[in-house]
Amino acid sequence: MRWKFVLFLLPLVFTAVGTGAEASQCVSCHTDVEQLKAIIKTLPPPQTSAETAGKG
Amino acid sequence: MAPLEPHEKVLVDKEFLETEHGEIGCAECHGGNPDAKEITAAHKGMKADPTFPDADQTCGECHEEEAELAKTSLHYTLATYRPMVHRRASTDPKKLDLLDGGMDNHCFSCHASCGQCHVSRPDTAMGGFINGHHFNSKPDQTNQCTACHGSRVGNEFTGQTGQGDVHYTKHDMDCMECHSGKELHGDGKTGHESRYDVQGSAKCSDCHDLDDDVEQHAIHEDVVSCYVCHSQPYANCYACHVGLDSKGLAYYKNPAEEEHLLIGLNPNSDSDRPEKWVLLRRVPAVPTSFDYYGKDLLTRFDQVNNWKYTSPHNIQKVTSQNRECNNCHGNKDMFLTREKVKPEMQKANAPVIVPDDQIPEKQDVPETEKEDAPKKRSYF
Numbered sequence: 001m002r003w004k005f006v007l008f009l010l011p012l013v014f015t016a017v018g019t020g021a022e023a024s025q026c027v028s029c030h031t032d033v034e035q036l037k038a039i040i041k042t043l044p045p046p047q048t049s050a051e052t053a054g055k056g
Numbered sequence: 057m058a059p060l061e062p063h064e065k066v067l068v069d070k071e072f073l074e075t076e077h078g079e080i081g082c083a084e085c086h087g088g089n090p091d092a093k094e095i096t097a098a099h100k101g102m103k104a105d106p107t108f109p110d111a112d113q114t115c116g117e118c119h120e121e122e123a124e125l126a127k128t129s130l131h132y133t134l135a136t137y138r139p140m141v142h143r144r145a146s147t148d149p150k151k152l153d154l155l156d157g158g159m160d161n162h163c164f165s166c167h168a169s170c171g172q173c174h175v176s177r178p179d180t181a182m183g184g185f186i187n188g189h190h191f192n193s194k195p196d197q198t199n200q201c202t203a204c205h206g207s208r209v210g211n212e213f214t215g216q217t218g219q220g221d222v223h224y225t226k227h228d229m230d231c232m233e234c235h236s237g238k239e240l241h242g243d244g245k246t247g248h249e250s251r252y253d254v255q256g257s258a259k260c261s262d263c264h265d266l267d268d269d270v271e272q273h274a275i276h277e278d279v280v281s282c283y284v285c286h287s288q289p290y291a292n293c294y295a296c297h298v299g300l301d302s303k304g305l306a307y308y309k310n311p312a313e314e315e316h317l318l319i320g321l322n323p324n325s326d327s328d329r330p331e332k333w334v335l336l337r338r339v340p341a342v343p344t345s346f347d348y349y350g351k352d353l354l355t356r357f358d359q360v361n362n363w364k365y366t367s368p369h370n371i372q373k374v375t376s377q378n379r380e381c382n383n384c385h386g387n388k389d390m391f392l393t394r395e396k397v398k399p400e401m402q403k404a405n406a407p408v409i410v411p412d413d414q415i416p417e418k419q420d421v422p423e424t425e426k427e428d429a430p431k432k433r434s435y436f
Contacts, residue, residue: 024090025098026082031070036063039095043062046182049305 057198057206060177060184069188077191085114105179108132108169115170122241123170129242131168136248138163144341146355158349161306162298168204173240178204195240197230207313208291208337212370217315218288221371234258250324252365259328272378281322281334283367285378289315290368296340299348310340317368317377319384320392320408324365336392336408337366343400358403363392386418 029035072078083090088102106114109132116123126132138159145155165180172178173195176185181203186196195201202210213221213231223229235258243255251257260282268274272285291313301307320336322329343357377383377390384390391410394402402409 024082025093026086026088026090027068027073029098030066030068030082031073033063033067036067040062045062047303047305049301049303049307051299051301051307051309 057181057203059182065176065182065184067185067188069190072189075190078189104183105169105171105176107171108167111170122237125242125244126170127242128244128246129240130248130251130254131173131240132242134164134167135246136250139249140360141341141354143359144354144357146353151350151353151355154350155346155353158298158346158353161300162308165306166204168200173200180204194232197232201231209369212288212290212368217291218370219372221369222373223371234262250365252324252329252367278330279332281329281331283335283371284319284331284333284384286371286373286375287317287335287368288370288372288375289317290335290337290366290370292316292338293340294338295342296345297342297348298346317390318363318392318396319390320363320410321414322365323361323407329365335366335368336363337368338362339364358401361405361408362401363397363405363408381419385416388412388415391415 029039081090082088085106086102086104087106088099089097092098092100111123111126114123115126128135130136138156141155141159141163142152145152168178172183174191174193175189177183177199181199186192186199202213211217213224215221215225219225223233236256239254239256239258245255248254264282266273266277268277276285292315293313294311296308296310298306298308316338318336319333322331322334325331339362341354341357341362343354346353392405392408393412393415394409397405397409
């Protein structure tokens with residue numbers, strides 16, 4: 001009976017690991033300061049209107 | 057508020073991954089492709105702020121009540137803006153369309169979401185995680201609240217203009233001490249005409265029992281707003297104009313603010329704010345504010361006052377006006393009288409302008425209290 005229980009658990013474990021934050025490419029990039037700095041250098045800076053004026 | 061470095065804005069703290077929210081897969085909230093190695097493919101379909109305009113599928117999975125209430129939160133909906141501007145607008149449907157386009161480009165670009173109060177700086181402050189994507193149950197005053205409410209509330213509250221607000225400077229209270237989650241999450245109702253209509257909005261009396269032993273309180277209770285006596289001069293804006301520059305980017309042009317303190321008639325007297333005398337702040341709306349989008353869009357400008365009920369966040373116990381009765385009584389300079397309002401805006405502001413004959417009369421120098429009468433405490 002124990003092997004049946006293990007078989008039942010395995011897919012659940014893989015599913016949890018596969019969708020968890022730690023498994024994703026997002027995390028490996030967004031927790032890596034140097035990699036982010038390098039990527040930022042390749043991106044255009046955000047634009048704001050040069051005509052904006054005043055302090056209100 | 058110091059700007060964030062671009063990489064800081066999206067840098068996730070590894071410790072966040074150990075938190076309850078961090079255990080949720082990124083893509084579950086943000087979408088995108090978590091397996092893609094290449095940046096464009098990884099971000100395809102990704103939502104940087106998955107909590108706007110609807111947080112049901114994200115926050116709402118666990119925080120059902122808050123996500124539902126958020127649909128009525130003015131931070132989300134800005135629901136008072138359009139009806140207010142439409143009351144001033146031309147009734148020509150084509151002009152209304154032009155005006156709505158302008159409002160969408162400007163007024164409605166300024167909102168807050170669950171994420172922009174609990175995770176990142178608001179979009180209008182150029183976004184970015186304030187703490188490595190950790191979720192903060194209370195918004196951060198500097199990075200979130202005053203990132204938007206800065207030029208008036210933030211500067212006045214912290215003393216960057218004036219002496220600051222005693223709640224902050226002396227008692228170290230932040231925004232959330234007065235503005236509860238209940239108020240900020242929304243009250244579940246729609247149709248608010250003003251932010252002051254929101255149920256649970258902060259009032260002085262939430263904490264302060266009016267002490268009638270103070271002579272001035274006994275005299276002025278329910279007639280004069282607390283702010284009239286306890287505020288310092290505050291910022292007023294006089295003419296905001298909006299448009300798009302040659303690159304199609306939105307701009308706002310507003311002359312420098314001016315600090316004044318002016319008493320006027322309460323335009324929205326109700327059971328929560330019944331006083332006759334309140335402070336008025338000039339808001340930047342003028343008939344030509346949306347001229348970039350079309351001429352004569354606000355042809356009914358005189359339907360709504362642009363001197364508004366205000367609640368400055370620069371409270372002090374003792375102020376220049378509450379030191380002497382006659383600093384207000386008989387002092388026309390303290391009141392929004394007709395000549396202080398531009399002729400073309402006098403009709404719009406008629407409900408709040410103080411006629412000369414209504415300015416409270418100058419007081420005689422108080423007589424010595426009768427010996428047998430109990431002497432009341434006084435600020436003087």
